[in-house]
Amino acid sequence: MKLYVYDHCPFCVKARTIFGLKDTAFDLVILLNDDEATPKRMIGKKMAPILEHDGRYIAESMDIVAHVDGLSGDRVLTGASNPALTDWNSEVTGPLYSLAIPRWANAGFEEFSTPAARAYFTRNKEAMLGSFKDHWRPAPTISRR
Structure with a gap:
């Protein structure tokens, strides 16, 4: 696999x-x-x-x-989904991504190991979020939400 x-x-x-x-x-x-x-x-x-x-x-x-x-043995994920957790996840995804995505772009992840790969990510995500520079300043405000 x-x-x-x-x-x-x-x-x-x-x-x-x-x-x-x-x-x-x-x-x-x-x-x-x-x-x-x-x-x-x-x-x-x-x-x-x-x-x-x-x-x-x-x-x-x-x-x-x-x-x-399901490949082998007993299943380990047998519990019911928690709707409160699903709702919370939906609520925090936007603010979390506003904080995380600009920082991921500067991180040493292997998927960004070439300048072209990092530029591709930055270009595409800035098209969604706006300039990453604008997302560095409000971090304390967003993190309090």
Whole structure:
């Protein structure tokens, strides 16, 4: 099994976690952020995580989690979803990403190991959020929310 991820990606962290919980071996592949060809070849669009297993690809983090959880032994994720946690997650995602994304762009993640990969991330995320410079100043205000 191969799991294709970005280190900065929360959905990728979620997909990686099940391997530890299940003590399941896998090959980890960090994609360069500007590598559009690899994920498009596998799933038709640029996104991560992607699990490659038995000649097929699974692209959604929770689908990956469910797949790996069901491969062997007892399932470890058997409890009901908590709607309060889902609501809280929806509430904090915007402010959290406003804080995190500009900082991820400056971090030493492997997916940004080339200038082109870091520039690709910065260009695309600034198109969504606006200039990263504008997101450094309000950090104390946002973090109090």
